Amino acid sequence: MSKKTLVLGASLKEQRYSNIAIYRLRKFNIETVAIGLREGMVDDVKIHKELIPFQGINTVTLYLNPTRQEQYYDYIISLQPERVIFNPGTENPELYQLLSENNIESEVACTLVMLGTNQY
Numbered sequence: 001m002s003k004k005t006l007v008l009g010a011s012l013k014e015q016r017y018s019n020i021a022i023y024r025l026r027k028f029n030i031e032t033v034a035i036g037l038r039e040g041m042v043d044d045v046k047i048h049k050e051l052i053p054f055q056g057i058n059t060v061t062l063y064l065n066p067t068r069q070e071q072y073y074d075y076i077i078s079l080q081p082e083r084v085i086f087n088p089g090t091e092n093p094e095l096y097q098l099l100s101e102n103n104i105e106s107e108v109a110c111t112l113v114m115l116g117t118n119q120y
Contacts, residue, residue, distance in 0.1 A: 002031065002056060003120065004030070004031040004033070004054075004056050005061055006034070006054060006059070007021055007022055007032060007033070007035070007036075007045075007063065008034075009064035009068070010022060010047045010063065011063070012036070012042065017063060018034075018036070020112060021063070021112055021115075022042040023042065024111075024112060024116075025111075026043045028115055028120070033052070034046070034047045034048065035047065035049070035050075035051065053079070054079060058082050059082065060076055060081045060085070061084075061087060061111045062084060062090040064090060065090060066091070066094070066095070069090070069092055073098055076095075076099075076104075077098065080104070082105060083104065083105040084099055084105070085109055085111055086107065086108045086109070088110055091108055
């Protein structure tokens, strides 16, 4: 089963968790796409600024605080992922409800821990 993942809130800064997550996802050979504020490359993954209608997204992993997430609600739902991972600091009950109404699973977890413990 494909676990194609969108990292939403991707950063070019190496110390950011979103950046580390991209490297780890690729280390596990998980197809990865990314959207952030600045375009660039992290490992072999291009960070896009525009909202691309990616196909076949299994997981969206969030690295945006709840206020910053609001502008992406419709976009996330339009991708119809199986799940959205809310990493620490991204917890958002309003978005959990919207996802539930659209049959999308919400998971409050840490992508890095999930990968490290083989729970991804």
